[in-house]
Amino acid sequence: MTTHEQGCILACIDGSELGNSVVEHAIWLAQTSQLPIKFLHTIEHSHHSENAHHEGTITPNMKEHLLDELSDEERLESKKLIADGKAILANAKQKAEQAGLSNIIAKQRHGSLSETLVDLKDEISLVVLGAKGEDHDGNKQGLGSQLEEAIRAIHSPIFIVKDAFGQPKKMMLAYNGSPTSQQALNQIKQGQLGDLDLELHIVSVHKEQAQAQTLIDEANTFLANTELRLVTRAIEGETVEELTQYQHHNQIDITTMGAFSHGKVHGFFFGSFTTEMLLECSTHFLLIRE
């Protein structure tokens, strides 16, 4: 899975329910791609003081007193978060070692997930993320609040973990002819997505059957003479609905597609196809960024 020469598989973990699954998926991806694996835990301050004072009096040296108070409060919070993170990372590292991996790095950084991903972008080949973090545990539906920002922050492929780990067998590529989906196709053909040993389903959905078929023919021609185990399918209908049904009926494990090729403003007004798919489909996702 090399898009960069010296990149690594970056597994972003926290104490959430999906944390273990992220670790297991990252280990599986590291095994198939032969890339080094790096576990990342980010320490993000809430920046919300627990002790608000509402007396509203301007007092001498108020700034200095408040600064002392807030920094004391955050110091304790940081220390706890760092200790928790260290335990999570140690656990992940141990699992990776047990799985026989040798090139393992564990890293802790301050800042939000997206900030950190931007800082580390040069050393990343693939990011593995849980669909939602520890703030959203127990919330069956829904995506984490940081997910979209994190995906938009980087340009390497991103693996989104939505559920517990099970050996993946089938991957579906949602192909609509867009530049990112062509890129996905290309990366598969070049073997850039590694030796995943999966059955690949290429599915095109369009309002008109003929159009969908054209897209599939395009993909078939492109992938001719490869040794992939291919299943292709052209479907007429509404994209998200048909893709969701297809993955359901065919026990697809991973959905691959281009992600967030439109800007945020477009997404704000028209809704984002990526977000809708992430919400509706129960598979894991391999998102390809422009």
Next chain:
Amino acid sequence: MLLSAKQDWIGNIRGDILAGIVVALALVPEAIAFSIIAGVDPKVGLYASFAIAVMIAVVGGRAGMISAATAATALLMVTLVKDHGLQYLLAATVLAGALQIVAGYLNLHKFMSFISKSVMTGFLNALAILIFMAQLPELTNVTWHMYALTGLGLGIIYLFPYMPKIGKILPSPLVNIIVVTLVVYFMDIDVRTIGDMGELPDTLPIFLWPDVPLNWATLSIILPYSVSIAIVGLLESLMTANVIDELTDTTSDKKRECKGQGIANIGSGLIGGMAGCAMIGQSIINVKSGGRGRLSTMVAGLFLLVLVVFLSDILSIVPMAALVAVMIMVSIGTFDWSSIKSLKTNPSSASAVMVATVIVVVWTHNLAFGVFTGILIGSLFMAQRLSQFMYIESDYDEATDIRTYNVIGQVFFNSSDKFIGFFDFKEAVDKIVIDVHRAHFWDITAVSALDKVVIKLRREGADVSIIGLNEASETLLDKFAVHDKPEEIEKIMGGH
């Protein structure tokens, strides 16, 4: 952009709403007091505070910072209002906003780095003194009732927070206003009230284009005021943004803040409000009350408007004594008391900069002049210090009759006299070598000092040769940028 903004808005809803309400309660008396300082009706400051707070919540660059009508800008308007009236103030406010937007596009926020800690302390101390002085007219030629009531108010403000339980819930400045008002109302004491100071808002603000002739005469009247307001407004806003950055350990977009202040001031001027800027005290109160997001600023502005429009009748009977007590509290809180203690321990140059800033501000009533004075004096001290980083070694070789001068360090306008002084022009030698390869010639004063030395030595009959001039004058070129080249900085620090 939208996503991070979303976090700024809804990331801390409960904390922001509570803090916004606390701030709004504190803003009302301040906005009225600042209107009185500027010499306009209380409604001008109240509308301004509403407009600026609401708009800066959306367009500002620092989430959680409170902007409204302020003392710093009000002090600049006094003579404009006295000589030309409210409409010219509104026009000056709009123009000041436009200038701030231009300043934002020109990246002028970067000049903030010239403002040293001493200048900033001087700014705050001067502001505190001016706010206090602005209360004196209320405290002169009045009956003893006024002093008693003001004293009562101050007592409540500083002692109420020590009350068990309720002391930590109710804002003590508000308790002061309620108690002093009740005392005056029920004891029927004849003192001035806010209602005596001018019109209070009883309706929502409406859009109004300032009623001034659009010509050069108007521009020449308002431009000096607008420039001062724009500068002081940005200074206090950027300073406050730094304070909030530090308190919350987060960053802000200073360029956006400059443009945002401009937009907010234009908006304020167009609904009949005066110019304002960020408020250090209120912004700290906001953070202290748990406010972090843009929502807190928005709530402060909206709640302030609701308060004044619905409570204008009650507000009008609030005695000025209660207001004066609040303003004395603001003054005491704004003053950096530790700076008096550190006058003894700080280097005398730092103290001089701070004191000079205060004196110039109190003298001119213009914070911008004080800041410029502080920057100027601070820079002179810095130049004085840098000029110590230069010396010349001299060596005489008897066998060849050659005198060698080895120049090391920084030669610029302030050290060039010292540079010339190192040479012994009375010495009769055949040949003189000036080795400047370990020196830096920062400006043309340095170069002409070298010329002067060479000519003088030649006149005495010596053959003069200079070594390493190219390296020495590299610094002269403005393009010589060392900021991202460690090896270049190393050269300057340690010689070539």
